[in-house]
Amino acid sequence: MGEFNSQIPFEQRAAGPLTASGIEILQINVGYRCNLECKHCHVEAGPARHELMSKKIMETCLKILKEYPVPTIDITGGAPETHPELPWFLEQCAGLKRRLQVRTNGVILLEKEFAAFIDLYARLGIELVVSFPHMDVKITDRQRGNGVYHKLIEAIRKLNDKGYGRAGSGLILNLVHNPGGAYLPGPQKSLEEHYRQVLQEKFGIVFNDLFCITNMPIGRYLDYLQRTDNYEDYMSALVNAFNPATLANVMCKTTLSVAWDGKLYDCDFNQVLGMPVNSGAPGNIAVFDFSRLASRRIVTGNHCYGCTAGAGSSCRGTLAPSDQQECSGSAV
C-alpha cells in the first residue's frame, strides 16, 4: 500500500498495541469471485478472480464452530453466492444455531442462476447485509456499475416480499453506505433517516439498519486516491478525525477473519494487505487455537485510521457510543 509518513504511526496514536478480547464473530471469506467490479471494493473482487475456499476448509470452519461457542458467523466474499458449495455450507452453519449473516451484493439475486438464494436465505433465517452506497442513482452506478441502483431496488423489493426488512418477520435486511469519493461518511443516524425516507417514498421498500462504512485506503480505492491526488488529503482527514473512543469497540477485538485459503487475519482489510495474525497466534484455520487467538495482539497499520476516524467504522457500521461525532471532521 502507499506510504503515509507525515503522521504519527497508528499504534503510537492508539497509545499501545490493540489486543483481542475474544472471538465473537468468525468472518469467513469464501472467495474473491464476484459478478460486479465495484470501485470501492477493498478485496478487488470480480469475475476474473479465481480464489475460492475449498470444501475441506469449509468443513474445518464448521468443526471449529461446533467446538467453540462463537456467537456470529459472518460470510463474505466476493459474491458468496458464486461459491458452488455455499448452499450446503449455509445449511450446515444454520444447523449450528448461531447468528448467521451473509454479505451479498444484492444484484446477483436477480440472476436466474442465483435467484433461489432468496428462498434459501429466508428459510434459514439468515441476516443479509447489502451494499447500497448512495441514494443518488448516478453516484451508486458510478461506484458499482451501470444499472446497479435500479437492480438493487428490484432485489430489495423481492427481499421485502419474502419478509426481509419488515417488522415482525425476524428476517433482517441491513444496508451498507460508503462514500462515493475521497471523503468520509457522515453520521449514520442522519444517513439512515435519509435512506429510509428516499427508499420508502420513492420506491416503497424498507430495510432494518444502515451501516456506514469508511472506505479503507487499500485496494482499488487506494489506487483511485493516488491516481486522483487525493491520498494525502484523505489520510489527513482520517488521522485528524482519530477518535480514541472507538478503540474499545473496534471490530478486530472480537472478530477473526478466515481467508479463502484458510489463513487467519484480524480483519478482512489485513487479509487483503497480506498481514496475517501475528505475535505467536496460529495463523491458519487448520491449527486453530481458541485461547491464543482470543487474546492475540492485533496487527495494525496506518489503514487502521479508517476504522477509528470520527464515529468509527466496522462491518456493522459506526462504533463510538454517540453518533453525534462525525467522521467528516472540521467545522467552520
Added chain:
Amino acid sequence: MADYYEKKDLADFANIGEYSPSLGQKYFDYYGEATNAGALTAREKALIALAVATTQKCPYCIDAYTNQCLSLGVSPEEMMEAVHVGAAMVAGVVLAHSTQMRKIIKKKEM
C-alpha cells in the same frame, strides 16, 4: 499573499479559541447546537451552511461544507440548487438596494 487562505488552515480552525478560550468555547458550543440536527435535518442545515459559505466567499467554509454535504449523502445537483438559492438571494439583495438608487434618481429628476 502566499500565506493567506492556505488549505491547511482549515485544520487550525479548532484553535480559534486561542487567546480567548472562554469565548472560543462559547462559540463552539453555540456552533455545535445551531448546526446539529433539530427541527431541520443535518442535511438541510449543511445545505444552508453551504449556501452561506459560497455567498460569503469563505474558502474554508466551502471546503468544510462541500465535504460535509458529500458525507451526508447530498448529491451534486442538490448542492448546486442550494448555491443557486444563495446566488438568487444575493442578486435580490443587490437589486433590492437599487430601490435606494431609484428613490434618489426620482428625487433628483426635474
